Amino acid sequence: MIRVEKRKEPLRYQGAVAASSAVVIAFLVGCVIFAGLGVHPLTAYLAMGKGxxxxxxxxxxxxxxxxxxxxxxxxxxxxxxxxxxxxxxxxxxxxxxxxxxxxxxxxxxxxxxxxxxxxxxxxxxxxxxxxxxxxxxxxxxxxxxxxxxxxxxxxxxxxxxxxxxxxxxxxxxxxxxxxxxxxxxxxxxxxxxxxxxxxxxxxxxxxxxxxxxxxxxxxxxxxxxxxxxxxxxxxxxxxxxxxxxxxxxxxxxxxxxxxxxxxxxxxxxxxxxxxxxxxxxxxxxxxxxxxxxxxxxxxxxxxxxxxxxxxxxxxxxxxLPSSISLILEGALLFGLFAGQALGGYTVTISGRSKVAS
Amino acid sequence: MIEDLIFITQISIKSSVAVLLATVGGIITERSGVLNLGIEGMMLVGALAGFAAGHFTQSPMIAVAAGTLAGGLLSLVHAFFTIALRSNQVLSGLALTILGTGLANFLGRPLIGQTGVRIRQLPIPLLSDIPVIGEVFFNQSPFAYAAYLLVPLVWFALFRTRTGLVLRAVGEDARSADAAGVNVELTRALSVFVGGLFAGLAGTYLSLSYTPGWKETMTGGQGWIAIAMIIFCTWNPLLAFFGALLFGGLTALQFFFQATSMDLIPSYILKMLPYLLTIGVLVLVSASSRHRKSASPADLGVPFYREL
The missing domain is CATH 1.10.3470 (ABC transporter involved in vitamin B12 uptake, BtuC)
Structure with a gap:
């Protein structure tokens, strides 16, 4: 059984956890947008990384x-x-x-x-x-x-x-x-x-x-x-x-x-x-x-x-229009909220406690 | 002179429709206790979606429906984060505006300079023949007529129906409403969604009728002015008429001075006036409500936790 409970003590590195989840979520949103435009996400991110x-x-x-x-x-x-x-x-x-x-x-x-x-x-x-x-x-x-x-x-x-x-x-x-x-x-x-x-x-x-x-x-x-x-x-x-x-x-x-x-x-x-x-x-x-x-x-x-x-x-x-970075900025913030919210909870699976990041 | 006055008043109303619709939508959202600072973003996305749908289908009906719905859909992001995840409402609203601006700029790029559907003024037979009043109020676009109907309708729904009572109860005291068996989360989510629909419709008005076409950041801060007007009209849709007209009046004066090339007031001052006046309005409201009970919904901006 999976149970979601509110955390009593805040996570130790809550800020870092939330920020990294923001980056991950923005990355995923980018993947969806690129795929929607018919560009392979990897091609797009490689171009960005190269730049x-x-x-x-x-x-x-x-x-x-x-x-x-x-x-x-x-x-x-x-x-x-x-x-x-x-x-x-x-x-x-x-x-x-x-x-x-x-x-x-x-x-x-x-x-x-x-x-x-x-x-x-x-x-x-x-x-x-x-x-x-x-x-x-x-x-x-x-x-x-x-x-x-x-x-x-x-x-x-x-x-x-x-x-x-x-x-x-x-x-x-x-x-x-x-x-x-x-x-x-x-x-x-x-x-x-x-x-x-x-x-x-x-x-x-x-x-x-x-x-x-x-x-x-x-x-x-x-x-x-x-x-x-x-x-x-x-x-x-x-x-x-x-x-x-x-x-x-x-x-x-x-x-x-x-x-x-x-x-x-x-x-x-x-x-x-x-x-x-x-x-x-x-x-x-x-x-x-x-x-x-x-x-x-x-x-x-x-x-x-x-x-x-x-x-x-x-x-x-x-x-691709460079305004994509504005969308990813918005996604970063929403990703941060998700990270903050998830960091405040623990997920318990069959009696064992696991950290949700 | 009389003709000038009629001209100015007519343009004033024309210029106030978007702010009015967005304000009324915002009132519905805030009355349920959720602050949504994403109105500007939802308006932009609505404006783009309306214009794009009109461009591709040539159908005004589909264009309006698409623009309205786009605003509503974007608002669901805010609903999810603030109601389900209890994120900070101020920050989530700001993020929504950033996201909406980005989406609109990004997706709208190929549509800049294109032509779409245009919804023109539609004089109402008989009513528009009334001297002065007819010309001012009944020679407008269908969006204005929709606003005339929606504003009293929303007032009636909020203050004279059971649904409105439930919605306001959630915004005033979510805990008690919950104890009385109201589904707080659902009520708030729906209010945010309806507010989004209104913002989308407001944006659609801009891109289909007021300044037909798609231009980046074409809302020019009207979404923010709407948020200030919500405070100004003390969360009462009927008073929103006056707030929006104030904004529209200044915009009309700007047109008038430009058209008659009167240099009475420099044009950059005129351009600043709507923003400065909005700040003035906020100051006035704060100064006058300092000793009275605030008109703001008591639980505005407060997340609802059932488990506590």
């Missing part, structure tokens, strides 16, 4: 894609540590990009790199921070649902950015191409040995370590985690919940803003349409797949980056 691992160049693109994803993943994870939903990383990223490009283009055009880069970085973090403070203030003061406000503000940010590079900031020498002029060379992030990996990548890793220690070792972090787990208890303990909403969202927005900076100063060198491609939303998947652990965020960001590079490969080799 990712065939050369140093190819794999470096994975890290290029992972760089903004680490930042947005940290942004979502920061907010979610306190059970706040920051669905607005996309808009905060856009503001980070606007501030980075604006600072580099108009404020300090003739300055040296060692001065410009920190200033541009600070400007982008500030841009994302200020944008995230709007929903934070509304939440802290008036209890306005932050899921909707953060999300709706994404549309506002993108419309404003488009207004800028279609209008007042448009490159006069750009032949009508929508985008600003190229930012001065001093504001370009250093790239590593012939790849497109920029200084942004180690910076992202540094931020992940910083957030980990901030949450695990500081009083601020301790209070944030307690509020996230048990808000009522935290209020009784006298924690300043409203103040934490502001600081947590500010930090979250600053991370997302920096994602905009590494894109503008590391990849595009100008403000243009390619900036808002959904990295803010991908951050949700990165963060939750990582179980909200900042140190696991780079790993899941690289996984997602590989998925994107592989998806592009599918398009160029097999002619």
């Amino acid at each position: 990712v691992f065939s050369s140093v160049d190819a794999f470096s693109e994975v890290l290029v894609k992972a760089t903004p994803l680490i930042f947005t993943g940290l942004a979502v994870a920061t907010a979610a540590s306190m059970m706040l939903w920051n669905i607005g990383a996309e808009g905060q990223l856009v503001w980070g990009g606007i501030c980075a490009a604006g600072t580099a283009l108009f404020l300090f055009p003739g300055m040296d790199a060692w001065l410009v880069i920190p200033l541009v970085l600070a400007a982008s973090a500030l841009g994302g921070l200020v944008w995230s403070l709007i929903p934070a203030l509304l939440k802290a003061k008036l209890k306005v649902n932050e899921i909707l406000t953060t999300l709706l503000l994404n549309y506002v940010a993108i419309i404003y950015m488009e207004h800028l590079f279609y209008g007042p900031w448009r490159d006069p020498a750009g032949f009508g191409f929508p985008g600003t002029a190229q930012i001065p060379e001093a504001a370009h992030l250093v790239r590593f040995a012939g790849t497109r990996i920029s200084l942004g990548f180690p910076l992202a890793l540094l931020c992940a370590v910083f957030l980990f220690y901030l949450l695990k070792k500081s009083i601020w972090g301790y209070q944030v985690l307690v509020i996230g787990k048990e808000q009522r208890a935290a209020r009784y303990a006298g924690f300043n919940v409203n103040g934490k909403i502001l600081t947590v969202m500010a930090l979250s927005g600053a991370f997302a803003g920096m994602a905009g900076m590494v894109e503008v100063c590391g990849i595009h060198y100008r403000l243009q349409t390619g900036l808002a491609v959904g990295y803010g939303y991908d951050g949700i998947i990165v963060a939750w797949l990582a179980g909200l652990n900042p140190l696991a965020v780079p790993i899941t960001a690289i996984l997602l980056g590989a998925l994107f590079v592989g998806g592009e490969q599918l398009q160029s080799v097999l002619g």
Whole structure:
């Protein structure tokens, strides 16, 4: 007889179990889609794998894609540590990009790199921070649902950015191409040995370590985690919940803003349409797949980056739309839920206990 | 002047139909205690399925049925994960939007730029001859007429029938409803499914009638605006009319300013307004309900565990 029971103690490596089951389920969903399209799943996955691992160049693109994803993943994870939903990383990223490009283009055009880069970085973090403070203030003061406000503000940010590079900031020498002029060379992030990996990548890793220690070792972090787990208890303990909403969202927005900076100063060198491609939303998947652990965020960001590079490969080799990676992203999240749910149960078969993964 | 006003009001209604349908569907889902943030994704999949079915069969009936059903089918994913597996409802809804956007972009790729079935305005005889009112309300697409009928119907079903009572009881206090012999899981699953049908129909309206054709992310956040409107209209379908009209009115003003090339308000500000106004509406609702009992269903977002 098979009996399914609720687990009394949580599984030891529950997070890892759930994340791996997410990958397995997304893999299976991919198989079904490929088969449905008449492509042998193995051919498709081999094409994706080849695109990712065939050369140093190819794999470096994975890290290029992972760089903004680490930042947005940290942004979502920061907010979610306190059970706040920051669905607005996309808009905060856009503001980070606007501030980075604006600072580099108009404020300090003739300055040296060692001065410009920190200033541009600070400007982008500030841009994302200020944008995230709007929903934070509304939440802290008036209890306005932050899921909707953060999300709706994404549309506002993108419309404003488009207004800028279609209008007042448009490159006069750009032949009508929508985008600003190229930012001065001093504001370009250093790239590593012939790849497109920029200084942004180690910076992202540094931020992940910083957030980990901030949450695990500081009083601020301790209070944030307690509020996230048990808000009522935290209020009784006298924690300043409203103040934490502001600081947590500010930090979250600053991370997302920096994602905009590494894109503008590391990849595009100008403000243009390619900036808002959904990295803010991908951050949700990165963060939750990582179980909200900042140190696991780079790993899941690289996984997602590989998925994107592989998806592009599918398009160029097999002619399949690269939006397949968006479907697989959705499948990853649902796979994660399945893993979490199954991890909470034990399956007993004729008296013997077996772990369901 | 009068003609301008009639024009603006007519476009307002035209622009509010999708949000209205999605809002009403969302109300049904949330009244049963399930939060579904996947409306945007279901609308996109509905829009694509409706357009594709119309493109291949040339039948408006099949197109509408396919689009509606596609939204419903996608919602079952959310139902399975949140009701059977008790996954986090916020996260599952977000995942549904990501999945739906991906599916629609992926499957719709070959259909960009193609022509499909188009459902045009259909003036209702006699009624459309009434001055002003006829032109504004009864010279619309069949989708608008369907919305006129569905909104009061859903209100009646929710507040004046036994089925509606059961559904609301599940959303207010699932444990007690269960004790009274109601099948909580089934009630919630059906509510999610019906909400999905409405979102699918809303999407179909966009791709068959409002802006005929298939374009990636053609919903432009209307699904999210619908979720905000659910809160605005305090989970009451009749009030959804006003919420949706607010959105439609702003969209119509945008058209009007563009058509008359009046530079009173810069166009990017006009484009932002629906989103900013929706945020304003949320602020207003929060500020005014702070001292009153919230209108939200008490068990909204709370998973139901029978074994506990």
